[in-house]
Amino acid sequence: MSTDPSGLLKCLDKEGPLIPLAFFRIILGFMMWRHAWFFIDNNLIDRFYRDKFFLPYFDWYPLPSQAFYIFLLGIMILSGLFLIIGYRSKEAAILAFISVTFHLFLNQIWYRHNRYFFLLMLLLLVLSPAHRVFSLSSANSYNTGKTWTFFMIRLQMTLTYLSSAFAKTLDSDWNSGNVLRGRMYRLVKGNNMGNENLPFNISDWWAQLVTSDFVVNLMTYLALAQEYFLGICLWIPQTRKLALWVGVIFHGSIEYGASVLVFSYASLATYFVVVRPTTRDRKFYFNPEIKNHQIIASFIAHFDWLNKIVLYETRTNELKVEDADGKRYRGWMSFAIGGSCMVIPYIVAYPLTWLKHFGVGVDSEITDDHELNAAEFILLRFPGQWLLTGLVAIALIYQFFLWILIKRHISWNLQDLSPLDSILILVIFYMVATYYRSESKRRIGNINS
Numbered sequence: 001m002s003t004d005p006s007g008l009l010k011c012l013d014k015e016g017p018l019i020p021l022a023f024f025r026i027i028l029g030f031m032m033w034r035h036a037w038f039f040i041d042n043n044l045i046d047r048f049y050r051d052k053f054f055l056p057y058f059d060w061y062p063l064p065s066q067a068f069y070i071f072l073l074g075i076m077i078l079s080g081l082f083l084i085i086g087y088r089s090k091e092a093a094i095l096a097f098i099s100v101t102f103h104l105f106l107n108q109i110w111y112r113h114n115r116y117f118f119l120l121m122l123l124l125l126v127l128s129p130a131h132r133v134f135s136l137s138s139a140n141s142y143n144t145g146k147t148w149t150f151f152m153i154r155l156q157m158t159l160t161y162l163s164s165a166f167a168k169t170l171d172s173d174w175n176s177g178n179v180l181r182g183r184m185y186r187l188v189k190g191n192n193m194g195n196e197n198l199p200f201n202i203s204d205w206w207a208q209l210v211t212s213d214f215v216v217n218l219m220t221y222l223a224l225a226q227e228y229f230l231g232i233c234l235w236i237p238q239t240r241k242l243a244l245w246v247g248v249i250f251h252g253s254i255e256y257g258a259s260v261l262v263f264s265y266a267s268l269a270t271y272f273v274v275v276r277p278t279t280r281d282r283k284f285y286f287n288p289e290i291k292n293h294q295i296i297a298s299f300i301a302h303f304d305w306l307n308k309i310v311l312y313e314t315r316t317n318e319l320k321v322e323d324a325d326g327k328r329y330r331g332w333m334s335f336a337i338g339g340s341c342m343v344i345p346y347i348v349a350y351p352l353t354w355l356k357h358f359g360v361g362v363d364s365e366i367t368d369d370h371e372l373n374a375a376e377f378i379l380l381r382f383p384g385q386w387l388l389t390g391l392v393a394i395a396l397i398y399q400f401f402l403w404i405l406i407k408r409h410i411s412w413n414l415q416d417l418s419p420l421d422s423i424l425i426l427v428i429f430y431m432v433a434t435y436y437r438s439e440s441k442r443r444i445g446n447i448n449s
Helices: 006-013 019-045 066-085 089-104 113-127 148-170 178-188 204-210 213-233 237-258 262-274 291-303 332-339 346-358 374-381 384-409 419-448
Strands: 015-017 144-146 282-286 309-313 320-322 328-330
Touching: 019 066, 019 089, 019 113, 019 148, 019 262, 066 089, 089 113, 113 148, 113 262, 148 213, 148 262, 178 213, 213 237, 237 262, 237 346, 282 291, 282 332, 291 309, 320 332, 328 332, 332 346
Parallel strands: 282 309
Antiparallel strands: 015 144, 282 320, 320 328
16 A cells, blocks of 8 residues: 655745744743753852762763853853844854754763753754744845744654653652652742741741642642643634643643743743634724724734734724634723733733623624735834833843842842843843834835835
8 A cells, every 4th residue: 555645745844934033042041040040159159060979871971061061151152142032043053052052961860851952943943944034134024935844843842741751650759749749838838948937927827828738739730730731722723722721721730830941931832833823803993083002902913923913993882802713892892802812911811701602792894995014004003112112121130130139138149030031031022022013114114115
C-alpha cells in the first residue's frame, strides 16, 4: 500500500501571517535576559562558579575562564536584545541557541526541566521565519510565510504539558499533595523559596486553612487536571479560547507562587502561535463623533497586534461588533468580544464574553458604512502612546525606590526583584506598540505616494 505524501507536503507549504511568531521571538528575547541575569548574580557576582563545586557533563568539555564566562553571558544579553528589537534576529536566534546550549552543559547542577524546555524553544525559533516580521533588518515587516513551525511549537508545548502531568500523577509526593502543601506553607508564612522573610505577615488561621488537606488536595487535582486539559484542548478549536484563558491563569499562579521564570514566560510565548492564524475576521463599528467610541476604537486600533479586527465608522449611538462566526453584538459586549482577541485585555475580557451564550448583548441589525484604515486611525486619534509611556516611567520610578529600600534593609539579589519583570514586559509592549505605529506611518506613506 502506497502512502500519499501530498497531505504532509501541503502542511509544510502552508503559509499565513507571521505576526504571532514576532511576539514569540520577543518574549524569548526577554527570557534570554532573565536567564543570563540569574547566572550573573549566582555564579559571577557572588563567586565565579568554578570556584565552587560544579560537575560538567563530560570530562573533555571545554571550561571557560572567568573572562570568557563574562563574555558568554554578555552574548546572551546582547542576543536577547536583538531578538526583542528585531535587529539581525535570525543571527541572534542562532547565537542565543548556541550560547544557551554551551552554558547548559557546563554544570550538571544547573539542569532544570524549564531550562531544557527553553533550549528547545530557541531551536524552534531558529528554524522559524520569525526574523521576517517586526524586523529592523527587513524592508517589509508584514510578510507572510510558511507556518509549519507553528505546529512544531504547539506540539512541543503539548508534550511538555502531558509529560509533566503524567510524571506528577505517578509521583507519590505530588499526588498526595505534599509538594503543594510545602509550597503553600512557605508562601503564607511569609517565606519565599530561599527562606527569606517577605515584608508581610499572614495570620495562623489563614495558614491552617490554605494548607488543610481539603484545600491542598483540591489544588493538586486542579493542577493536574489543568495540565492534561491544556495539553489536549489547545488543539481543539471549540475549547482553544478557554484553554488559553486557563493557561494564562495557570502559568501566572505558578510564577507568583514558585517563580520558575523561563517556563512561565516561554510557555505563554507559545500561546501566540496557538492563536488561530486568521486576520481581520471581526468587524467593530463605532461612531467617530462620540468621544468614548473614539477612545475605545483607538485602543483597539493600536493594540490589536494580531490584526484580528477591522474598524468601521457608523452613525450608531452604540458600539457594535460582528464576531468571527458572523453573529452580532452591541454595547459593552462588543468591547468584550474585541478585547477577547487582543493580548492586553484578554484575561478580563474573555470571561465576559461567556454571557453572550445567555443572549446578553445580542444585536440583530448593523448598518455598514465605510471601512476605516486602522493605521490611519492610529495616527489621527490615538491617545494611548502617552499612557503607555507614563506607565513605563511610573514602573521605573517605583522600581528605583523599591531597589533602594531592599538594599537598605535586606540582602539583595537580582532574581528576587520580581517587579523588574513587569517593567521589562511594559518596555517590550512599548517597543512593539511604537514599532507598530511607525510601520503604520510607513504604510500610509506608501499608499499616498
